[in-house]
Each structure stands twice: as C-alpha cells, then as structure tokens.
Amino acid sequence: MSTSHIRIEGLRKTFPAPRGGVAVTVFDQVWFGIEKGEFVCLIGHSGCGKTTLLNILAGLDESSGGGIVVNGKEITGPSLDRAVIFQHHALLPWLTVMGNVAFAVRSRHSGWDNAKVRAHCQKYIDLVHLTGSEMKKPSQLSGGMKQRVGIARALAIEPDILLMDEPFSALDALTRGSLQDELVSICAATQQTSFMITHDIDEAILLADKIVLMSNGPEARVCEIVENTLPKGRTRKDMHRHPHYYPMRNHLLEFLVNRANSFKTELSDPGYDPMHPPVTRPGVGQPAARPIDAPGDPLPEAKTAGR
Numbered sequence: 234m235s236t237s238h239i240r241i242e243g244l245r246k247t248f249p250a251p252r253g254g255v256a257v258t259v260f261d262q263v264w265f266g267i268e269k270g271e272f273v274c275l276i277g278h279s280g281c282g283k284t285t286l287l288n289i290l291a292g293l294d295e296s297s298g299g300g301i302v303v304n305g306k307e308i309t310g311p312s313l314d315r316a317v318i319f320q321h322h323a324l325l326p327w328l329t330v331m332g333n334v335a336f337a338v339r340s341r342h343s344g345w346d347n348a349k350v351r352a353h354c355q356k357y358i359d360l361v362h363l364t365g366s367e368m369k370k371p372s373q374l375s376g377g378m379k380q381r382v383g384i385a386r387a388l389a390i391e392p393d394i395l396l397m398d399e400p401f402s403a404l405d406a407l408t409r410g411s412l413q414d415e416l417v418s419i420c421a422a423t424q425q426t427s428f429m430i431t432h433d434i435d436e437a438i439l440l441a442d443k444i445v446l447m448s449n450g451p452e453a454r455v456c457e458i459v460e461n462t463l464p465k466g467r468t469r470k471d472m473h474r475h476p477h478y479y480p481m482r483n484h485l486l487e488f489l490v491n492r493a494n495s496f497k498t499e500l501s502d503p504g505y506d507p508m509h510p511p512v513t514r515p516g517v518g519q520p521a522a523r524p525i526d527a528p529g530d531p532l533p534e535a536k537t538a539g540r
C-alpha cells in the first residue's frame with residue numbers, strides 16, 4: 234500500500250443523468266499519490282475532469298467511488314488544511330486586502346487578538362509583494378494583484394496542502410510570469426505541498442516535481458506520471474538551456490496533441506495498470522540534447538569556422 238501523504242485511490246465521478254439523458258462517468262480508477270512538500274501538476278484536455286477532481290480533493294464535491302486519504306485519514310468534507318486558489322480570485326469585494334486575508338486567518342485562529350491577526354496577515358501580504366496595498370479594496374487592484382491576495386489568503390491559513398485550479402490562466406503573460414516566479418520562491422521557502430491544474434506546459438515544467446497526465450473523458454484515467462527531470466532551482470529564464478527541457482516539453486506536448494485522445498488504445502495494453510500508472514523520466518537515458526548556448530556565445534559553426 235502506498236504511504237504517500239495524499240493518496241487518490243480508485244477515484245470515480247459519475248454525474249447523474251439529466252432528465253431523459255444518460256449518466257456520465259467523467260473519470261474512473263484514478264490513482265496517484267502526492268508526497269509531503271511535493272508540487273504536483275495535473276494536465277489534461279478541457280472537460281476531462283480536472284476541476285471535478287480538485288473539488289473532491291478540496292472536499293467541495295463528493296466522489297462516486299474510491300476515495301482520498303490525507304495523512305492516513307479519508308477526507309469527508311472541506312478543511313482549512315486544504316486551501317484552494319481559484320482561477321478567478323473569489324475575494325470578498327467589500328473587504329480590503331488586509332480584511333480578506335484576515336477573514337481567512339480568523340476562521341483558522343478564532344482565539345487570536347486583532348494585533349496578532351494583523352501581524353500574521355502582514356507577513357503573507359509582504360510575501361506576495363503587496364506591501365502598501367493593505368487598505369485597498371479588490372476593485373482598486375489589478376488582476377495580478379487580486380490573484381496575489383488570493384495566494385496570500387490561502388498561504389496565511391498555513392494549509393497542509395495548497396490546491397490551485399489554473400490560478401494564473403486569466404492573467405497576461407508578464408503578470409503570469411512574475412507570479413510563477415513568486416510561487417517558485419514561496420514553495421522553495423515553505424516546502425508547501427501543492428497540487429495545481431494547468432494547461433501551460435512551461436508552467437508545469439517550471440513548478441512541478443511531477444506531472445500527472447489525464448486522458449480525455451468520458452471515463453478519463455491517469456495515463457502516466459511524468460517526473461520532472463530538470464533540477465530544482467530552475468528558473469523561467471534558464472530552464473530552456475537544460476538538456477532535459479526539450480525532451481520534457483516534447484513529451485508533454487505529444488501527450489496533449491496525440492495521446493490524450495488515443496489513450497483508450499493504450500488502456501488495453503496488458504502492461505497498463507491504473508493503480509500504478511507508468512512513470513516516465515523524459516531525457517533520462519536518452520542521448521543528451523545539447524544545451525542552448527548563452528546569449529552572445531558564437532554559434533557552433535562559427536566556433537570552428539576557419540580552423
């Protein structure tokens with residue numbers, strides 16, 4: 234039996250038939266684990282059941298079969314130990330930045346006095362670089378700032394696990410990049426166990442220790458678990474230079490473009506066991522792709538020219 238911190242065990246979700254229609258099993262026999270301090274990303278096509286799975290993990294929805302075990306206990310509902318960051322910030326519009334974060338902190342620590350709550354909130358507001366905006370209301374913030382408040386609010390309750398459903402997908406590329414950088418440094422500093430849904434392959438390569446690939450529904454399964462073969466400490470600015478970057482990227486792209494849909498044929502492979510989806514390590518054991526030269530380096534041809 235797996236000893237993972239979080240165990241998704243044979244999870245199934247069937248939505249009941251609408252009047253006159255047929256019931257749909259969105260996913261079935263979903264098994265994987267998340268270790269303490271691990272950052273796991275889930276990738277799959279639209280409609281395969283990613284949000285449904287995250288909602289069950291958050292305790293906001295019920296499974297139709299199987300279960301989820303956290304710290305050795307089956308989850309039965311929502312808990313402050315599992316904080317969610319939604320795609321759209323979901324802030325309380327009548328409260329300030331400080332008020333939104335404090336609202337969550339008070340629900341966790343009802344015995345704390347105001348000074349203690351404020352000091353605790355300030356730590357997380359500073360962490361997401363919103364110092365100076367404490368008294369602003371959500372309507373006075375940019376999209377990226379609102380998303381930062383959502384991150385501060387989730388982190389401030391110091392959850393056992395942070396759940397994120399495409400938290401940056403509604404943001405422009407520059408803001409998304411800077412929030413990804415912040416999340417990398419926060420997770421490195423706090424060793425926060427995290428589970429994130431994303432459609433962005435580069436985001437997954439930057440953030441994840443492992444990436445769970447989900448096939449198209451109905452009856453979606455975990456096709457494969459991809460271990461990130463790039464070393465920790467990678468950044469958006471340098472990860473494309475690592476020899477494993479393109480093997481990783483191509484493997485994930487190949488999944489999204491081809492395999493997610495054709496996976497049903499792989500299911501009949503006698504080697505496939507949904508309880509133990511195959512684990513792959515792109516780039517490992519393959520001939521090393523040459524890292525890209527640093528900007529300003531002469532091109533390889535130019536180095537040898539004239540010799």
Ligand SMILES: Nc1ncnc2c1ncn2[C@@H]1O[C@H](COP(=O)(O)OP(=O)(O)OP(=O)(O)O)[C@@H](O)[C@H]1O
Binds near residue numbers: 279280281282
């Ligand atoms: N409450 C519901 N009742 C019936 N069907 C639902 C319900 N919620 C979701 N579904 C169906 O379940 C499937 C999975 O939905 P889900 O939102 O989990 O997909 P997703 O993978 O998160 O997609 P996206 O990438 O677009 O966010 C979809 O076909 C959706 O129509």
Ligand SMILES: [Mg+2]
Binds near residue numbers: 283284
């Ligand atoms: Mg979704």
